[in-house]
Amino acid sequence: MRRNDSRAARRQGSPFTGLGPVFMKELSDHLSSVRMMVLTLFVLAFGAFPVASSLQTLRTVVDPNSFLFLRIFTLEPEQVGISFIAALNFIIPLMAIGLGFDSVNSEFNRRTLSRVLSQPIYRDALLLGKFLAGLTTFAVALVALWLIVVGAGLLLLGVPPRGVEVARGLGFLVVSVAYGGVWLAIAMLFSVLFRSTATSALCALGLWLFFFLLWPQLASAVVSGVAPSEIRSLEEYAAVQDIAMGLMRFSPGTLFSEAVLGLLSPETRTLGPMLPAQMRGAIMGAPLPFDQSLLMIWPQITGLVAGMVVVFAAAYVIFQREEVRA
Amino acid sequence: MADTVIEARGLTKVYGSHRAVDAIDFSIRRGEIFGLLGPNGAGKTTTILMMLGLTETSGGSVDVLGFDPVRQPLEVKRRVGYLPDAVGFYDHLTARENLRYTARLLAIPRREAETRIAEAMESVKLADVLDKRVATFSRGMRQRLGIAEIVMKRAEVAILDEPTSGLDPHSTFELLEMIRGLKRAGVAVLLSSHLLDRVQSVCDRVALFNKGRIALMGTVVELANQVLGAGHPILVEATGADVAGILREVEGVQTVVPEGEGAWRVVADRDVRAAVAHRIVTAGGALTRLADLQPSLEEVYTRYFEEARRAA
CATH class of the missing domain: 3.30.70.100 (Alpha-Beta Plaits)
Structure with missing residues (x-):
């Protein structure tokens, strides 16, 4: 293992040699694949439903909110029971997993890996090229979806979005891409770990379900175990809440929904419990300026990006040590 | 023509306590066909991967065309063509697209790549399926496509791992003819195999592997004199x-x-x-x-x- 490090320091030539060709090839593979079309249809179907009913509601009911456009994303229509962003929270991981779960092990199984690696590139370029191509594909699909939603909003509401709404919407796009990046990195990690594509898909999907279904229960169980039986003071209450939130934030989905809440619901002042001291001087329901919202959710954005980098680095380290022989 | 293209000195690879390759020495000259022979698991593929810098060496050194595959793998891989055991191509792409991808990785200018691809496919008699998907190719055609990749690359050294395994006699004959063609073009060829009669017909010199060591090395006649x-x-x-x-x-x-x-x-x-x-x-x-x-x-x-x- 020590040899590996010393070798990396000594080897010559840029690790990014060949990154461009790998990226372009993977991108064209993704964009022309049937899987991509299926995923896009899936996302469109899932996204169209809440958006259509939100628009229906927004057209008929007078909403006092001044950020009318953002309400398309956040409104929970009664008929559907799920908002557009909640649907995305659920769907983005699935899409990212679909793009990444077989990226490395399929090269093993097709026996193309040793042939490709015998060309003048390092493994770094191969893995990074695949990741960036996946992320780009994902971003393209997401931007398309976003434009459709905004376009539908323009047509059906007849109210143009204000500048700040567009800015918040773009911020939402960036956060979504980072969230997808985390799951893409996770899927690629499994694709490096397991030679079987089915196993790696299953593991990635299992982790996704774990974070969605089990993790909230598990976190509250842990909190109720740790918390004192009787909460006597505000400080104690805050401490317990802190633990609960901290645990929940291990799930990328929590970070995503908090960040999106801050961006798309400008009246959000804090993501945790609000102490009376924090309320002093605040006008209830008044929106925060964009930069203040951004400041509030900055830790969430950092967390998502850091998670993506850490998981990708893990995949990278494992891939470097893997034997290429099939 | 007698200059050395590959030189291994005490090359060793250890997996845990298992010495897969145990201090082997050999050298390969320009324009010769050198055979690595031995039973499966004798260390042939490991030796090949070390020469390409695709796996680390545990000891000793190997010099490929004046470069060290451990420190300068890109330089080595730019000049050496490799045909892995049961080579794979991207099935959903055509032969041309597969080779185009390799050409891009090699940073060959686009226009030159197109002529080189056409020439290489001509030389392995696959010109008529240039725009067919690789999914439709037989095993023998895939191996030939692998040779075409090496030809397109204009490699100075070709390393072929079990090139004829799993091929029918006719395809084997054709493939060996193409390997001789590489030699005629001045390429040093290193091929590994456990199929002896086929190797015998093309190799100038052979090395017999046994448990990670080279047991015997020389021309077939020399080996016969030594053993028989x-x-x-x-x-x-x-x-x-x-x-x-x-x-x-x-x-x-x-x-x-x-x-x-x-x-x-x-x-x-x-x-x-x-x-x-x-x-x-x-x-x-x-x-x-x-x-x-x-x-x-x-x-x-x-x-x-x-x-x-x-x-x-």
């Missing part, structure tokens, strides 16, 4: 005279062993075919066959491993 003992075996088929008696009297003949009806296997210390023919014909016999028996690599191999097992 010196001698010139010939096969004689004749009738109409006391052939066995005549054969025993020929100067230089060491042994005469009957091989079925009217056939004898003769081992002499020199080429005695002319003398044998003369004696039989003057004795009134009818000589129907007189064949020089090339020492067979298979025989060398079998005998060597028998002896190694007995010694162990």
Whole structure:
């Protein structure tokens, strides 16, 4: 293992040699694949439903909110029971997993890996090229979806979005891409770990379900175990809440929904419990300026990006040590 | 033409406590075909991967065209073509697209790449399927496409891992012809195989692997002399005279062993075919066959491993 490090320091030539060709090839593979079309249809179907009913509601009911456009994303229509962003929270991981779960092990199984690696590139370029191509594909699909939603909003509401709404919407796009990046990195990690594509898909999907279904229960169980039986003071209450939130934030989905809440619901002042001291001087329901919202959710954005980098680095380290022989 | 392209010195690879490759030395010259032979798991593929810098060495050194694959793998891989065991291509792409991808990785300018691809596909007789998806290719066609990749790359060294395994006799013959073509183009070819008779027909020199070590190295004749003992075996088929008696009297003949009806296997210390023919014909016999028996690599191999097992 020590040899590996010393070798990396000594080897010559840029690790990014060949990154461009790998990226372009993977991108064209993704964009022309049937899987991509299926995923896009899936996302469109899932996204169209809440958006259509939100628009229906927004057209008929007078909403006092001044950020009318953002309400398309956040409104929970009664008929559907799920908002557009909640649907995305659920769907983005699935899409990212679909793009990444077989990226490395399929090269093993097709026996193309040793042939490709015998060309003048390092493994770094191969893995990074695949990741960036996946992320780009994902971003393209997401931007398309976003434009459709905004376009539908323009047509059906007849109210143009204000500048700040567009800015918040773009911020939402960036956060979504980072969230997808985390799951893409996770899927690629499994694709490096397991030679079987089915196993790696299953593991990635299992982790996704774990974070969605089990993790909230598990976190509250842990909190109720740790918390004192009787909460006597505000400080104690805050401490317990802190633990609960901290645990929940291990799930990328929590970070995503908090960040999106801050961006798309400008009246959000804090993501945790609000102490009376924090309320002093605040006008209830008044929106925060964009930069203040951004400041509030900055830790969430950092967390998502850091998670993506850490998981990708893990995949990278494992891939470097893997034997290429099939 | 005698300059060295690959030189290994004490090359070693250790997996845990298992010495997959144990301090081997060999060198390969420009324009020769060198065979790495040995049973599966003897360390052939590991040796190849170390030469390409695709796996780390545990000790010793290897020099490929003046570069160290550990420190300068890109330089090595730019000049060396590799055809892995059961090579894979992207099935959903055409042959042309597959080679185009390789050409991009090699940073060959687009226009030049197109002409090189066409030439390479022509040289392996795949020009007519250039725009067919690789999914429709047979195993033999995939191996040929792999050779085309090496030709397109204009590699100075071609490393072929089990190139003929799983091919039918006709495809094997064609592939070996293409390997000879590489040699004619001045490429040093290193090929590994456990299929001996096929290797024998193309290799200039061979190295026999056994448990991570090179047990024997040299030309097939040299190995045969080493393992089977010196001698010139010939096969004689004749009738109409006391052939066995005549054969025993020929100067230089060491042994005469009957091989079925009217056939004898003769081992002499020199080429005695002319003398044998003369004696039989003057004795009134009818000589129907007189064949020089090339020492067979298979025989060398079998005998060597028998002896190694007995010694162990």
